[in-house]
Amino acid sequence: MLKINVKNETSRLRAVVLGTAVSNGPTPKLEEAYDPKSLLHIKAGTYPLEKDMVTEMEAVAKVFEKYDVKVYRPELIQDCNQIFARDIAFVIDDVFVKANILPDRENELEAIQYVIDQIDPKKVIRPPEEVHIEGGDVMLWNDYIFIGTYRGEDYSDYIVARTNKAGVDFITEQFPNKTVKSFDLNKSQTNPHDNALHLDCCFQPIGTNKAILHKEGFRDETEFEWLLDFFGKDNCFIISKEEMFNMNSNIFSISEDVIISEKNFTRLNGWLRNNGFTVEEVPYAEIAKQEGLLRCSTMPLLRD
Template identity: 80%
Template structure:
């Protein structure tokens, strides 16, 4: 049996589901793109190729091996994108929540059924149909649960709006003892530099009390200020629009002092090292072309 335990983003990682890029399928057609960044690369003819993405993911698997983390990979589905495991489910405390993702991604959940079978079935839940919530929008910070959402009246018109207000209400009900705070995110179907697909595209805690943040990812300044007040401005690394586009806030913590980061994130990686972190640099620039990075392609199951 898997004894799930996730209380925050940075405690020592023991078990994780890492996506796979094998048999990722052909480059999508323009109308099949789920986000503006993929669309940009489909148009430009620079959409990532499978061999490169497989190499990038293997580099992450090697880092997990080095730190003795148990890694589960999805079972293979032919010609199908299975990179972003964070979208499909997430763990809060010892509860495994299946996300109500876009319907044509349902097979991604089936591919990790062998992992779900190792969890006490009473701890596995699926929200009702009207609840939309994806793991990239759900961030645990001890007594807090941060949730990215979109409050615009045109929610249904945005394929980039992934977590709705019903999703926030559902988590509040499920975890009445936690402080659940939602953040209204900026969305765009056409400009990836102005699209916070998930909360982890514009914010993520690192270490014990620090975080990476992109101010313009929040529709309301008060939401941004909430985090500034909680963490302290001096503990936040502010990223630029271009750094947000390259997904600088989407790193992944193995522990309070070890962070996996993209090797091109020079400014961020320098800041992390200056603040006492060990930075495990990996190539992940090809995967980032699909508007997802390290946090998006990992789903932690157990942290100490």
């Protein structure tokens, strides 16, 4: 049996699923883009190459090895983007939740079935069909579960709206001992500077009491203010639109004091080091072109 347990974003990591960029498939056509940032790079002819993304992900695998983290990789599907392991499932406490993702990504879940088969089947759940929820929108913080959503009437018009109200309700029902707080995110199909694809694109807790935040990611300013008060202004690193676009909030914690970050995040990495964090820098700028970064491509299974 594979032991799973995740209660927050920063406790010492012991086991994780890390996506793969091998056999990523050809550059998508414009109409196949899932998000505005990929669209931008497809148009510009700067969409990332498989060999570069494989190199970036191997750098992360090496960091995990250094910290003695057990790493699971998806089984290979030919010509399929399997980088973003966070979208397809997530762990809350000792429960493995399969996400209801975009239908044409269903086979990504099958590629980690060998991992799921090692988990107690009573602890594996799948929400009903009308429930939309993705791991990038689900942020665990001890007694709290923070969830990104989109409350607009036009939810169904947006491929970038990934978690609906039914998703928030489902988690609230499944985990009655937790306080579930949802955040209404700004969405844009066309402008990546205005699109918070998931909650982890504009917010992430780090350490024991700190957070990275992007104000413009939130449709309702009072929800941003709530987080600012919750963590305390002095404990928050506020990122700009450009930093949000480059995914500065999408770093990944190996423990309360060790963080994997992109090597170009100069301002953030300096702030982290000044606040006592060990920063393991990796190149991840190519993967970032698909509107996902380190948190998006990792799915923790076990934290101490």
